[in-house]
Amino acid sequence: MSNEKPAQKDAYDLILEAIDVGVYKPGDRLVESELAERFGVSRTPIREALQRLETQSLLARDGRSLIVASLDHNQLAELYVVRSELEGLAARLAARHAAVEEVRVMEQMIAADRKLISNPSALARANRRFHRQIHLASHNRYLVQQLDLVYRSMALMATTSLAAEGRGETAMVEHEAIVSAIKAREEQAAYDALKAHISNAFIERLTQDSEASKAL
Template identity: 70%
Template sequence: MQKDAYTLILELIEAGQFRPGDRLVESELADRLGVSRTPVREALQRLETQAMLSRDGRSLIVASLDHNQLAELYAVRAELEGLAARLAARHATEEEIRVLQGMVQEDRALQGGDPRALSRANKRFHRQIHLASHNRFLVQQLDLVHRSMALMANTSFAAEGRDTVALDEHAAIVTAIAEGDAEAAAAALKTHISKAYETRLRVDAGELKLR
Protein backbone atom coordinates (compact mmCIF):
# COMPACT_ATOMS: atom_id res chain seq x y z
CA MET A 1 0.00 0.00 0.00
CA GLN A 2 1.37 3.39 -1.01
CA LYS A 3 2.10 5.71 1.88
CA ASP A 4 0.57 9.18 1.91
CA ALA A 5 2.51 12.43 2.31
CA TYR A 6 1.63 12.70 6.00
CA THR A 7 3.04 9.26 6.80
CA LEU A 8 6.18 9.86 4.74
CA ILE A 9 6.95 13.21 6.39
CA LEU A 10 6.28 11.76 9.85
CA GLU A 11 8.66 8.88 9.11
CA LEU A 12 11.37 11.35 8.05
CA ILE A 13 10.97 13.20 11.37
CA GLU A 14 11.02 9.95 13.36
CA ALA A 15 14.13 8.79 11.48
CA GLY A 16 15.94 12.00 12.35
CA GLN A 17 16.07 13.20 8.75
CA PHE A 18 14.33 16.33 9.99
CA ARG A 19 15.32 17.45 13.47
CA PRO A 20 13.80 19.96 15.90
CA GLY A 21 14.19 23.44 14.46
CA ASP A 22 14.53 22.30 10.83
CA ARG A 23 12.38 24.26 8.37
CA LEU A 24 10.03 22.29 6.15
CA VAL A 25 9.46 23.80 2.71
CA GLU A 26 6.37 22.66 0.84
CA SER A 27 7.92 22.72 -2.63
CA GLU A 28 11.09 20.92 -1.53
CA LEU A 29 9.09 18.20 0.22
CA ALA A 30 6.88 17.72 -2.84
CA ASP A 31 9.98 17.17 -5.00
CA ARG A 32 11.59 14.86 -2.43
CA LEU A 33 8.48 12.73 -2.01
CA GLY A 34 7.51 12.79 -5.69
CA VAL A 35 4.02 14.13 -5.05
CA SER A 36 2.14 17.34 -5.78
CA ARG A 37 2.18 20.25 -3.35
CA THR A 38 -1.48 19.83 -2.33
CA PRO A 39 -1.07 16.60 -0.29
CA VAL A 40 2.14 18.00 1.22
CA ARG A 41 0.33 21.17 2.27
CA GLU A 42 -2.45 19.12 3.84
CA ALA A 43 0.09 16.90 5.61
CA LEU A 44 1.94 19.90 7.03
CA GLN A 45 -1.30 21.39 8.30
CA ARG A 46 -2.17 18.11 9.99
CA LEU A 47 1.26 17.86 11.60
CA GLU A 48 0.98 21.44 12.84
CA THR A 49 -2.40 20.64 14.39
CA GLN A 50 -0.79 17.69 16.18
CA ALA A 51 1.98 19.99 17.49
CA MET A 52 4.65 18.09 15.56
CA LEU A 53 5.38 21.34 13.69
CA SER A 54 5.36 24.92 14.91
CA ARG A 55 5.39 28.36 13.31
CA ASP A 56 8.51 30.46 12.95
CA GLY A 57 7.21 33.56 11.26
CA ARG A 58 5.67 32.33 8.03
CA SER A 59 7.69 29.12 8.05
CA LEU A 60 6.88 25.74 9.57
CA ILE A 61 9.63 24.08 11.57
CA VAL A 62 9.90 20.77 13.38
CA ALA A 63 8.77 21.45 16.93
CA SER A 64 10.95 20.96 19.98
CA LEU A 65 10.11 20.15 23.58
CA ASP A 66 11.01 22.47 26.43
CA HIS A 67 11.87 21.24 29.94
CA ASN A 68 8.28 21.23 31.19
CA GLN A 69 6.90 19.55 28.08
CA LEU A 70 9.55 16.86 28.40
CA ALA A 71 8.51 16.21 32.00
CA GLU A 72 4.84 16.05 31.00
CA LEU A 73 5.57 13.64 28.15
CA TYR A 74 7.58 11.25 30.32
CA ALA A 75 4.95 11.34 33.08
CA VAL A 76 2.23 10.26 30.64
CA ARG A 77 4.49 7.75 28.95
CA ALA A 78 5.42 6.06 32.23
CA GLU A 79 1.78 5.55 33.20
CA LEU A 80 0.64 4.30 29.79
CA GLU A 81 3.67 2.05 29.27
CA GLY A 82 3.24 0.64 32.77
CA LEU A 83 -0.38 -0.17 31.97
CA ALA A 84 0.67 -1.83 28.71
CA ALA A 85 3.16 -4.05 30.57
CA ARG A 86 0.55 -4.91 33.20
CA LEU A 87 -1.95 -5.97 30.52
CA ALA A 88 0.73 -7.82 28.54
CA ALA A 89 1.53 -9.91 31.63
CA ARG A 90 -2.13 -10.92 31.70
CA HIS A 91 -2.89 -11.32 28.01
CA ALA A 92 0.31 -11.92 26.01
CA THR A 93 0.36 -15.19 24.11
CA GLU A 94 3.26 -17.62 24.33
CA GLU A 95 4.26 -16.57 20.82
CA GLU A 96 4.32 -12.88 21.75
CA ILE A 97 6.46 -13.62 24.79
CA ARG A 98 8.94 -15.57 22.66
CA VAL A 99 9.15 -12.65 20.24
CA LEU A 100 9.92 -10.27 23.12
CA GLN A 101 12.56 -12.64 24.49
CA GLY A 102 14.10 -12.90 21.04
CA MET A 103 14.21 -9.11 20.70
CA VAL A 104 16.14 -8.79 23.96
CA GLN A 105 18.73 -11.30 22.77
CA GLU A 106 19.03 -9.81 19.29
CA ASP A 107 19.37 -6.26 20.61
CA ARG A 108 22.34 -7.30 22.77
CA ALA A 109 24.34 -7.48 19.53
CA LEU A 110 23.73 -3.75 19.01
CA GLN A 111 25.40 -2.72 22.28
CA GLY A 112 28.09 -0.11 21.77
CA GLY A 113 26.96 0.50 18.20
CA ASP A 114 24.92 3.15 16.43
CA PRO A 115 22.62 4.87 18.97
CA ARG A 116 19.95 5.38 16.30
CA ALA A 117 19.93 1.65 15.51
CA LEU A 118 19.46 0.98 19.21
CA SER A 119 16.70 3.58 19.31
CA ARG A 120 14.88 1.88 16.42
CA ALA A 121 15.23 -1.49 18.16
CA ASN A 122 13.90 0.07 21.35
CA LYS A 123 10.83 1.38 19.53
CA ARG A 124 10.16 -2.08 18.09
CA PHE A 125 10.47 -3.62 21.55
CA HIS A 126 8.07 -1.18 23.17
CA ARG A 127 5.65 -1.47 20.25
CA GLN A 128 5.58 -5.25 20.74
CA ILE A 129 4.65 -4.78 24.40
CA HIS A 130 1.90 -2.36 23.38
CA LEU A 131 0.47 -4.93 20.98
CA ALA A 132 0.77 -7.69 23.60
CA SER A 133 -1.51 -5.66 25.86
CA HIS A 134 -4.35 -6.53 23.46
CA ASN A 135 -5.99 -3.15 24.08
CA ARG A 136 -6.44 -1.16 20.88
CA PHE A 137 -7.29 2.10 22.62
CA LEU A 138 -4.13 1.96 24.72
CA VAL A 139 -2.07 1.19 21.60
CA GLN A 140 -3.52 4.27 19.87
CA GLN A 141 -2.62 6.54 22.78
CA LEU A 142 0.88 5.12 23.01
CA ASP A 143 1.35 5.70 19.28
CA LEU A 144 0.67 9.40 19.88
CA VAL A 145 3.11 9.51 22.78
CA HIS A 146 5.88 7.80 20.81
CA ARG A 147 5.27 10.13 17.89
CA SER A 148 6.06 13.06 20.18
CA MET A 149 9.28 11.33 21.28
CA ALA A 150 10.61 12.07 17.78
CA LEU A 151 10.76 15.76 18.76
CA MET A 152 13.78 15.11 20.97
CA ALA A 153 17.09 16.08 19.44
CA ASN A 154 18.95 13.01 20.70
CA THR A 155 18.14 9.50 21.83
CA SER A 156 19.01 8.54 25.42
CA PHE A 157 20.82 5.54 23.89
CA ALA A 158 23.53 7.98 22.80
CA ALA A 159 24.52 8.49 26.45
CA GLU A 160 27.58 6.53 27.51
CA GLY A 161 26.64 3.22 29.14
CA ARG A 162 22.87 3.64 28.72
CA ASP A 163 22.52 0.87 26.13
CA THR A 164 23.74 -1.95 28.42
CA VAL A 165 21.61 -0.80 31.35
CA ALA A 166 18.52 -0.30 29.16
CA LEU A 167 18.77 -3.79 27.70
CA ASP A 168 19.06 -5.27 31.20
CA GLU A 169 15.88 -3.35 32.04
CA HIS A 170 14.20 -4.78 28.93
CA ALA A 171 15.13 -8.28 30.07
CA ALA A 172 13.57 -7.67 33.51
CA ILE A 173 10.35 -6.43 31.90
CA VAL A 174 10.07 -9.49 29.67
CA THR A 175 10.79 -11.86 32.57
CA ALA A 176 7.92 -10.35 34.56
CA ILE A 177 5.57 -10.56 31.56
CA ALA A 178 6.58 -14.17 30.92
CA GLU A 179 5.88 -15.03 34.56
CA GLY A 180 2.47 -13.38 34.35
CA ASP A 181 3.37 -10.98 37.17
CA ALA A 182 1.36 -7.93 36.17
CA GLU A 183 2.48 -5.65 38.99
CA ALA A 184 6.16 -6.53 38.58
CA ALA A 185 5.92 -5.96 34.82
CA ALA A 186 4.32 -2.55 35.32
CA ALA A 187 6.88 -1.56 37.93
CA ALA A 188 9.81 -2.72 35.79
CA LEU A 189 8.62 -0.78 32.78
CA LYS A 190 7.90 2.39 34.77
CA THR A 191 11.39 2.14 36.29
CA HIS A 192 12.81 1.77 32.76
CA ILE A 193 11.05 4.95 31.62
CA SER A 194 12.16 6.80 34.76
CA LYS A 195 15.80 5.85 34.15
CA ALA A 196 15.55 6.94 30.51
CA TYR A 197 14.15 10.30 31.60
CA GLU A 198 16.87 10.70 34.22
CA THR A 199 19.51 9.92 31.59
CA ARG A 200 18.08 12.55 29.27
CA LEU A 201 18.06 15.16 32.04
CA ARG A 202 21.68 14.36 32.93
CA VAL A 203 22.70 14.70 29.28
CA ASP A 204 20.93 18.06 29.05
CA ALA A 205 22.68 19.18 32.25
CA GLY A 206 26.07 18.18 30.84
CA GLU A 207 26.63 15.41 33.39
CA LEU A 208 26.72 12.66 30.78
CA LYS A 209 28.49 12.67 27.42
CA LEU A 210 26.94 11.51 24.15
CA ARG A 211 28.67 8.88 22.05
Protein backbone atom coordinates in the same frame (compact mmCIF):
# COMPACT_ATOMS: atom_id res chain seq x y z
CA MET B 1 -2.45 -13.01 -10.91
CA SER B 2 -3.44 -10.14 -8.66
CA ASN B 3 -2.95 -6.62 -10.00
CA GLU B 4 -3.01 -5.12 -6.52
CA LYS B 5 -0.05 -2.90 -5.68
CA PRO B 6 1.40 -2.69 -2.19
CA ALA B 7 -0.03 0.18 -0.18
CA GLN B 8 2.09 3.30 -0.39
CA LYS B 9 2.74 5.61 2.53
CA ASP B 10 0.91 8.91 2.34
CA ALA B 11 2.59 12.30 2.67
CA TYR B 12 1.81 12.53 6.38
CA ASP B 13 3.51 9.20 7.15
CA LEU B 14 6.50 10.05 4.95
CA ILE B 15 7.13 13.37 6.72
CA LEU B 16 6.53 11.90 10.16
CA GLU B 17 8.96 9.07 9.44
CA ALA B 18 11.57 11.54 8.23
CA ILE B 19 11.26 13.45 11.50
CA ASP B 20 11.35 10.23 13.51
CA VAL B 21 14.61 9.00 11.94
CA GLY B 22 16.26 12.41 12.20
CA VAL B 23 16.21 13.55 8.56
CA TYR B 24 14.46 16.63 9.90
CA LYS B 25 15.37 17.74 13.40
CA PRO B 26 13.77 20.23 15.81
CA GLY B 27 14.18 23.70 14.35
CA ASP B 28 14.52 22.54 10.73
CA ARG B 29 12.34 24.40 8.23
CA LEU B 30 9.95 22.36 6.08
CA VAL B 31 9.24 23.69 2.59
CA GLU B 32 6.34 22.35 0.52
CA SER B 33 8.21 22.29 -2.80
CA GLU B 34 11.27 20.57 -1.33
CA LEU B 35 9.16 17.93 0.43
CA ALA B 36 7.13 17.28 -2.74
CA GLU B 37 10.34 16.73 -4.70
CA ARG B 38 11.93 14.54 -2.02
CA PHE B 39 8.93 12.24 -1.67
CA GLY B 40 7.71 12.35 -5.27
CA VAL B 41 4.21 13.57 -4.49
CA SER B 42 2.25 16.69 -5.43
CA ARG B 43 2.20 19.76 -3.23
CA THR B 44 -1.48 19.41 -2.26
CA PRO B 45 -1.06 16.26 -0.07
CA ILE B 46 2.15 17.76 1.31
CA ARG B 47 0.27 20.92 2.31
CA GLU B 48 -2.48 18.87 3.95
CA ALA B 49 0.08 16.77 5.81
CA LEU B 50 1.87 19.87 7.10
CA GLN B 51 -1.41 21.31 8.34
CA ARG B 52 -2.18 18.05 10.15
CA LEU B 53 1.28 17.92 11.74
CA GLU B 54 0.93 21.54 12.86
CA THR B 55 -2.45 20.77 14.43
CA GLN B 56 -0.79 17.93 16.35
CA SER B 57 1.92 20.37 17.58
CA LEU B 58 4.65 18.43 15.78
CA LEU B 59 5.34 21.51 13.66
CA ALA B 60 5.45 25.12 14.80
CA ARG B 61 5.31 28.53 13.12
CA ASP B 62 8.44 30.61 12.74
CA GLY B 63 7.16 33.71 11.02
CA ARG B 64 5.60 32.43 7.79
CA SER B 65 7.61 29.21 7.85
CA LEU B 66 6.84 25.86 9.43
CA ILE B 67 9.60 24.24 11.44
CA VAL B 68 9.89 20.96 13.32
CA ALA B 69 8.79 21.72 16.87
CA SER B 70 10.98 21.18 19.90
CA LEU B 71 10.10 20.22 23.46
CA ASP B 72 10.97 22.49 26.36
CA HIS B 73 11.74 21.13 29.83
CA ASN B 74 8.14 21.20 31.02
CA GLN B 75 6.81 19.54 27.89
CA LEU B 76 9.45 16.84 28.17
CA ALA B 77 8.54 16.18 31.81
CA GLU B 78 4.83 16.04 30.98
CA LEU B 79 5.47 13.64 28.12
CA TYR B 80 7.48 11.28 30.30
CA VAL B 81 4.79 11.27 33.01
CA VAL B 82 2.16 10.20 30.50
CA ARG B 83 4.49 7.74 28.79
CA SER B 84 5.44 6.13 32.10
CA GLU B 85 1.84 5.53 33.15
CA LEU B 86 0.64 4.30 29.76
CA GLU B 87 3.61 2.03 29.19
CA GLY B 88 3.33 0.67 32.71
CA LEU B 89 -0.30 -0.16 32.02
CA ALA B 90 0.69 -1.83 28.74
CA ALA B 91 3.16 -4.04 30.59
CA ARG B 92 0.56 -4.91 33.22
CA LEU B 93 -1.97 -5.91 30.54
CA ALA B 94 0.70 -7.78 28.57
CA ALA B 95 1.41 -9.88 31.68
CA ARG B 96 -2.29 -10.72 31.70
CA HIS B 97 -2.98 -11.21 28.00
CA ALA B 98 0.25 -11.82 26.03
CA ALA B 99 0.40 -15.04 24.06
CA VAL B 100 3.37 -17.33 24.63
CA GLU B 101 4.50 -16.54 21.09
CA GLU B 102 4.44 -12.81 21.76
CA VAL B 103 6.68 -13.26 24.80
CA ARG B 104 9.04 -15.35 22.73
CA VAL B 105 9.28 -12.58 20.13
CA MET B 106 10.18 -10.09 22.89
CA GLU B 107 12.95 -12.39 24.09
CA GLN B 108 14.27 -12.73 20.55
CA MET B 109 14.22 -8.95 20.15
CA ILE B 110 16.37 -8.46 23.24
CA ALA B 111 18.90 -11.00 21.99
CA ALA B 112 19.09 -9.26 18.60
CA ASP B 113 19.19 -5.77 20.11
CA ARG B 114 22.24 -6.59 22.21
CA LYS B 115 24.23 -6.68 18.97
CA LEU B 116 23.30 -3.03 18.33
CA ILE B 117 24.60 -1.54 21.58
CA SER B 118 27.53 0.13 19.80
CA ASN B 119 25.13 1.78 17.32
CA PRO B 120 22.82 4.13 19.30
CA SER B 121 20.65 5.20 16.35
CA ALA B 122 19.99 1.59 15.30
CA LEU B 123 19.42 0.62 18.92
CA ALA B 124 16.92 3.47 19.32
CA ARG B 125 14.91 2.17 16.35
CA ALA B 126 15.04 -1.37 17.74
CA ASN B 127 14.00 -0.01 21.14
CA ARG B 128 10.86 1.50 19.63
CA ARG B 129 10.02 -1.84 17.99
CA PHE B 130 10.48 -3.63 21.32
CA HIS B 131 8.22 -1.21 23.18
CA ARG B 132 5.59 -1.44 20.46
CA GLN B 133 5.62 -5.21 20.83
CA ILE B 134 4.69 -4.73 24.49
CA HIS B 135 1.97 -2.27 23.49
CA LEU B 136 0.47 -4.80 21.07
CA ALA B 137 0.75 -7.58 23.64
CA SER B 138 -1.54 -5.58 25.93
CA HIS B 139 -4.35 -6.50 23.52
CA ASN B 140 -6.02 -3.14 24.12
CA ARG B 141 -6.49 -1.14 20.92
CA TYR B 142 -7.31 2.11 22.70
CA LEU B 143 -4.15 1.97 24.77
CA VAL B 144 -2.10 1.26 21.64
CA GLN B 145 -3.64 4.31 19.94
CA GLN B 146 -2.73 6.58 22.85
CA LEU B 147 0.82 5.24 22.96
CA ASP B 148 1.15 5.87 19.22
CA LEU B 149 0.35 9.53 19.91
CA VAL B 150 2.96 9.66 22.67
CA TYR B 151 5.60 8.17 20.39
CA ARG B 152 4.82 10.71 17.69
CA SER B 153 5.73 13.46 20.14
CA MET B 154 8.88 11.56 21.12
CA ALA B 155 10.05 12.00 17.53
CA LEU B 156 10.70 15.65 18.49
CA MET B 157 13.63 14.59 20.66
CA ALA B 158 16.80 15.36 18.75
CA THR B 159 18.90 12.76 20.55
CA THR B 160 18.43 9.35 22.14
CA SER B 161 19.20 8.57 25.78
CA LEU B 162 20.64 5.28 24.51
CA ALA B 163 23.65 7.21 23.21
CA ALA B 164 24.86 7.81 26.78
CA GLU B 165 27.81 5.75 27.97
CA GLY B 166 26.61 2.41 29.32
CA ARG B 167 22.91 3.18 28.86
CA GLY B 168 22.44 0.67 26.04
CA GLU B 169 23.62 -2.27 28.13
CA THR B 170 21.60 -1.13 31.15
CA ALA B 171 18.49 -0.75 29.01
CA MET B 172 18.86 -4.34 27.79
CA VAL B 173 18.98 -5.57 31.39
CA GLU B 174 15.85 -3.54 32.13
CA HIS B 175 14.13 -4.99 29.07
CA GLU B 176 14.93 -8.48 30.32
CA ALA B 177 13.34 -7.70 33.70
CA ILE B 178 10.18 -6.42 31.99
CA VAL B 179 9.83 -9.50 29.78
CA SER B 180 10.63 -11.83 32.68
CA ALA B 181 7.74 -10.34 34.66
CA ILE B 182 5.39 -10.53 31.67
CA LYS B 183 6.36 -14.14 31.07
CA ALA B 184 5.74 -15.00 34.72
CA ARG B 185 2.31 -13.28 34.56
CA GLU B 186 3.35 -10.97 37.38
CA GLU B 187 1.30 -7.89 36.51
CA GLN B 188 2.53 -5.55 39.24
CA ALA B 189 6.16 -6.53 38.69
CA ALA B 190 5.79 -5.89 34.96
CA TYR B 191 4.20 -2.50 35.63
CA ASP B 192 6.92 -1.54 38.12
CA ALA B 193 9.75 -2.76 35.87
CA LEU B 194 8.58 -0.77 32.87
CA LYS B 195 7.96 2.38 34.91
CA ALA B 196 11.46 2.09 36.40
CA HIS B 197 12.85 1.68 32.88
CA ILE B 198 11.15 4.87 31.69
CA SER B 199 12.27 6.73 34.81
CA ASN B 200 15.90 5.77 34.19
CA ALA B 201 15.62 6.87 30.56
CA PHE B 202 14.21 10.23 31.69
CA ILE B 203 17.05 10.73 34.19
CA GLU B 204 19.57 10.01 31.43
CA ARG B 205 17.89 12.46 29.08
CA LEU B 206 17.83 15.22 31.71
CA THR B 207 21.51 14.59 32.33
CA GLN B 208 22.24 14.84 28.60
CA ASP B 209 20.29 18.11 28.31
CA SER B 210 22.10 19.55 31.34
CA GLU B 211 25.52 18.71 29.90
CA ALA B 212 24.52 20.11 26.51
CA SER B 213 23.45 23.41 28.08
CA LYS B 214 26.83 23.69 29.85
CA ALA B 215 28.60 23.38 26.53
CA LEU B 216 26.75 26.39 25.07
